Amino acid sequence: MTHTPPPAEELRLLDAELWQLDARRAQLLARRAWLIAALQPHRPQRRTWQTWQAPQQTGPAGPPRPEASAPSVQNVLLVLGGVLLTVAAMVFTLVSWGHLGITGRSLVLGAVTAAALAAPLPLLRRGLRSTAESVAGLGLALTVLDAVALHGSVFPESAGAPYTAVASALLAGLWTAYGLLPRLSELRLPRPAALVAAQLPLFFWAIAADAGSYGLTAALLVTAGCDTFVALRTTPGSVRVVAAIGAYGVGAWGVLAAGWLTWTASGPSAAARAAALLLLASAIALTAAWQVDGPDRSTPAGGRSVGLAVTSGLLAVAALGGVARPVLPESWTVPAHLAFGIALLAALRLDRLPAAVRQGLAWASGAVQAIALLWALPVVGVVVLGPLAWASRAWAGAPSDARTAVTVDVTWPPHAETAPLVLVAVAAVLALAVRDTTWRPRALEGALGLAWASALILPAVLELPYSAGLVIESAVTAAALTAAMFLRRRLTALLLALVTSASLTLLALASQTATLVVLGGLVALFAAASWRLAPFTAPAALVHGAALACATGAAAGWSPAHTALLVLVVPAVAALLAWRLGDSSATVPVEAAGAAAGVLAIALAGTDLPLLATVLALCAVITAGTAIRADRRAVGYASAALFVLAAWVRLAAWDVSAPEAYTLPVTIPALLVGALRHRRDPRTSSWTAYAPGLAATLVPSLLAAWGDSHWTRPLLLGLAALLVTLAGARHHLQAPLLLGGAVLLLDALHELAPYLVQVTDALPRWVPPALAGLLLLALGATYERRLRDARRMRDFLGNMR
Secondary structure (H helix, E strand, O other): OOOOOOHHHHHHHHHHHHHHHHHHHHHHHHHHHHHHHHHOOOOOOOOOOOHHHOOOOOOOOOOOOOOOOHHHHHHHHHHHHHHHHHHHHHHHHHOOOHHHHHHHHHHHHHHHHHHHHHOHHHHHHOOOHHHHHHHHHHHHHHHHHHHHHHHHHOOOOOOHHHHHHHHHHHHHHHHHHHHOOOOHHHOOOHHHHHHHHOOOHHHHHHHHOOOHHHHHHHHHHHHHHHHHHHHHHOOOHHHHHHHHHHHHHHHHHHHHHHHHHHHOOOOHHHHHHHHHHHHHHHHHHHHHHHHOOOOOOOOHHHHHHHHHHHHHHHHHHHHHHHHHOOOOOHHHHHHHHHHHHHHHHHHHHOOOOOHHHHHHHHHHHHHHHHHHHHHHHHHHHHHHHHHHHHHOOOOOOOOOEHHHHHOOOOOOOOOOOOHHHHHHHHHHHHHHHOOOOOOHHHHHHHHHHHHHHHHHHHHHHHOOEHHHHHHHHHHHHHHHHHHHHHOOOHHHHHHHHHHHHHHHHHHHHHOHHHHHHHHHHHHHHHHHHHHHHHHHHHHHHHHHHHHHHHHHHHHOOOOHHHHHHHHOHHHHHHHHHHHHHOOOOOHHHHHHHHHHHHHHHHHHHHHOHHHHHHHHHHHHHHHHHHHOOHHHOOHHHHHHHHHHHHHHHHHHHOOOOOOHHHHHHHHHHHHHHHHHHHHHOOOOOHHHHOHHHHHHHHHHHHHHHHOOOOOHHHHHHHHHHHHHHHHHHHHOOHHHHHHHHHHHHHHHHOOOOOOOOOOOOOOOOOHHHHHHHHHHHHHHHHHHHHHHHHHHHHHHHHHOO
């Protein structure tokens, strides 16, 4: 029989079922709407005619990305905390709590060390690996302090070197064993730290055994060799990196020490022992290069191989050259090293060597040749730049020989007799050994430059007569110009010709006759070469012409101000020549040379104000004539400026000292013109319209007010700058606002005199870093725990269905 409930009970059941159905239906509808929205493709919004009236305002796409990630913040906090606690422990051990004694401090540090070394185990069980790393680092640092405290309390009489050797060896073994424990092997710090401690035992044992310089250097190189073996054979990345750093660092110290022993060797025996050390370092580098060689240079391994092979080749050359140095004269030291360096090129024919190693040895040979060139460079510098001293001793008399002519104010480099041989040897290598199609043109240019340098320094090296030196430099200049006109290496040869002509001009200043003859010949030579090299040689001819004008005026006994009138012939000739050239590529260089000559004329006339005004007016006339050309209309502004300067110089000649008398006649018309232009074209920038006129008065007045001890000028300047600032703010003009505000600020700063007060704290030195370290460690651990909880919550929610 079916049980039928009472009507009231049945109604209650039906209402409950309907409520559950409605709730389920609402949930399903919401899910359906979300799925429809997710499946529909994104359709861009159609813009109506109203939306085209103004650009749409788009907000930020999302919240700004944090500049530092959470793990980075955590690691920074933990590292800083560990470092600060270590510093606090060092200060505590070495400085503070002296009343405890070294024994008491040792016991305290021992207990803290044991706690710090044991703490990583529970931290690793809880998943706080970063905190465990930081605390383990603190424990390792405390073991070093324990060793220091143990020496002071238990072994106070033992010497420092043997104790350091034994302690570093024990620490290396202890840290290695600590890092190999079952659970603590997850830590990445102990084993690299053990490798760092292992750098010390051999060196300090050598010190304790009184092994001398050679023994200490051998200890360093053997340590570097062991580091190299570890770097090549070990698997963990951190240990390999530390081993590589140790190999490079300790090996560098060993190489420097061996090089110093080679350099200071007093006889063949000492040189041979030092060379043996260098050859040991070379063998270590070559072995490493062979082991890490990659398939080609583009791979990281190949790049490391090239660098190590370069080092090996350089060390081998230094060793062999060091053996030969005590036997040969000092002037042949560099050629001997150069010969061994060139001999390294024979490795290019050894197919059994890896490609990267051969390439590295070739680069080592190039480095030796470059060093040899650097040794010869001072000789070339003395020959090229030494004649600069004749600028202050012009026409003092011809020297006896070419070396005396270039060493007026400088010293001739010692043992430079073989410098031409070095230059010629490197030039021959560049011309004969470089066969690559990409590098051969550059090599030929280098060979040309070295041949030029060897010919240039030959008169000074051989101490030829002064006149012979002038003739040889003139021939070198002519040969370089000829090569520039007919050879492919045009730019290099032309540059060499210009440098030689400048040196020749300075060298000729020793004699009046030589100066006039050489300058006249250079003007003719560069003018004759202008039919093919006008963009370069025509300006050079004008420059030498300006120098000839100065020399002619000095020979005639004219003052510099009157000589300026003769120099103005060069800008006039340049303006006529530029008009004749038209659109040629030589036009701009010729005009630049003429402008430089005009500046020289202005400088020469600077001592005589009336003549300076005349020279400025003549320069204005020349520039006005240039402005007649259609493509040089802008030169008219320079002409106007020169006319204004001429007027100013005339005012100065009349003893008018107020700067406003010079600037206001320029400022007022400039502001009127700027206002007219801004009125006609409102889009004109205020910097174009008003800045030139305002700066013409405000800047000179500010400079004058800055050195004025009275109050009238600064007050008037401040009021004027205030009015300009207010006008710029009123009319929304940037230039008056900024210029006026800047001048007003600088004028106000002129009246201020700030003073700084320093405050010193009275806390002990170790308290602030210790408190800060504890705080950072606590924050780091809390940060890591929260990150771990967040990851767990993320994984939990991700596993939910």
